[in-house]
Amino acid sequence: MPSPTGHSLLSPSGAHRWLVCTMAPRFEEQFPPSGDTKYTAEGTLAHSVCELYARQAFDGKMTKRQFNAALKKLQADESYTPEMLDTAQAYVNYLTEKANGYTDKPNVFFEQRVDLSDWIPEGFGSCDCIMIGDDTLHITDYKHGVGVPVDAKGNPQMRLYALGALKMFRAIYGDVIQKVSMGICQPRLYDTPKEDCMTVQELLDWGEMVKVKARMAFDGTGEFCPGEHCKFCRGKYQCPARAEHNTALEDFVGCVTPDKAGGVTDAQARMVLGLPRMLTNDEIGDLLRRGENLVSWYNDLKDYAQKALLNGEAIAGWKLVEGKSNRVIDDVDKLIEAMQKAGYDRAVLYKTEPLTLTAYEKLVGKAKFVEQFGDMISKPRGKPTLADEDDPRDPWSSAADDFKGVTANA
Ligand code: SF4
Structure with missing residues (x-):
């Protein structure tokens, strides 16, 4: 709080x-x-x-x-x-x-x-x-x-x-x-x-x-120590230590073992068959971790540069351009009226849609809604999302895993 x-x-x-x-x-x-x-x-x-x-x-x-x-x-x-x-x-x-x-x-x-x-x-x-x-x-x-x-x-x-x-x-x-x-x-x-x-x-x-x-x-003594915690720091955009840490691309050097020198069985099998080596899952896991802060730092720099340019400041080598936009109807009522006059039936110009679950809950009151209609609501499983192994959420398990060990009675 x-x-x-x-x-x-x-x-x-x-x-x-x-x-x-x-x-x-x-x-x-x-x-x-x-x-x-x-x-x-x-x-x-x-x-x-x-x-x-x-x-x-x-x-x-x-x-x-x-x-x-x-x-x-x-x-x-x-x-x-x-x-x-x-x-x-x-x-x-x-x-x-x-x-x-x-x-x-x-x-x-x-x-x-x-x-x-x-x-x-x-x-x-x-x-x-x-x-x-x-x-x-x-x-x-x-x-x-x-x-x-x-x-x-x-x-x-x-x-x-x-x-x-x-x-x-x-x-x-x-x-x-x-x-x-x-x-x-x-x-x-x-x-x-x-x-x-x-x-x-x-x-x-x-x-x-x-x-x-x-x-x-x-x-204010000690050392700057960049890491995941930087994302909540007010100095994150202009901190040289963070920039230095993320531009130290030599951090990535050596994290991939040289071709044909992979120590895992699978890599050895590929070597025997004369196939080029592929990144192992361990290497991918390591690269993801090394690159995580890099992506977050780069996005913060983009945010900062956009705000600075909007404020009239110059960012060397960058400018603002007009982004993609979608067409909009200036006046829906006027357009519908004109289309009806042109012979289109009102029924084909509108569609009736159910409201969202949140809107229904708001209408009825959440507790009352659950009591009266709760048995008609289900919560599908969320899509699997990649997360750090220290993330407090429970690990995702496939439906097959959930039923592991459950055998049907003959
Ligand atoms: S952005 Fe700089 S000052 Fe802020 S936590 Fe990271 S290293 Fe420390």
Whole structure:
């Protein structure tokens, strides 16, 4: 969730970047923050709906009337979509499940600002939900976006929130708290939230490493370290280290073994038959990985150059041209009227189409729609999509794999 107020140079959400590239925060300061997008506004509103639902479920202080009035206010926001009620319910369901896992009712806190200055200079963060009871501290973060699947495993943002929460509650709970668990609820992408767990000692040890890196990042020392994390850096367009990294084409040299020297059986067989060697699947996997950041960097350069040219700046050797466009009807009603006058029947000039599923849900209300018509809706499997092996989504399996081991009874 975004920080409620103020700005910290080393934000928990940027920790995946500044822990690796300690030069990034001071370098980024030179570039204006990318303004709020419609997605930021949507995310902020969705968080508010989640918070309202969660407070109603856990605090028990709000009357039905107060809840409805607060919800109505949120629904009046132009970023509101009915889906936010479903995602808020998924968030509450997850929190309820976690709370039920405690022997005694845990203490629950929402939107809790935590002090991270023991680890990060001037650092702070804001936890969506902190749950504490038995010997366990549980942190939950809600994510509304669908563009980037977020995993909880080894997630530095979650760990920092956990450190802040631990600091806050250790004075009360002392050494009773031994375990820390962290959950990321991203209901528009996953039915089951992603989780990670560690001991308090493991978390504190990790915090010691953070202290060193955070100091360097705050002081702007260390080294530029380009990598996948660059895509969220404000300096990504003009960072020389990133450019140098991606133009070091010698990185690609030597990743393909010379012709007829492949060490795999299949390559040997081809050699025996006198056939030229082909790239192996291992080599293709390696090339894909090496080229990944290159493609993303090149696309960022194109974006930057286009914006600069639109602003009237010059980019040596490049210009803007008119892109492809499709013909449009200037005035549909006028055209139809003219065609009818010319003898075309109205029936052949129109077509009736069903609305989209989302539009039907909007019409009926999602919960009611599912209740009344849910058995007529199915979700086909998504197309197989190439992803990094560390991607948190489950691996795609073919229908044949799904039925492996299932035998028909004679
Ligand atoms: S673009 Fe990458 S290498 Fe450059 S400052 Fe940002 S994170 Fe560091």
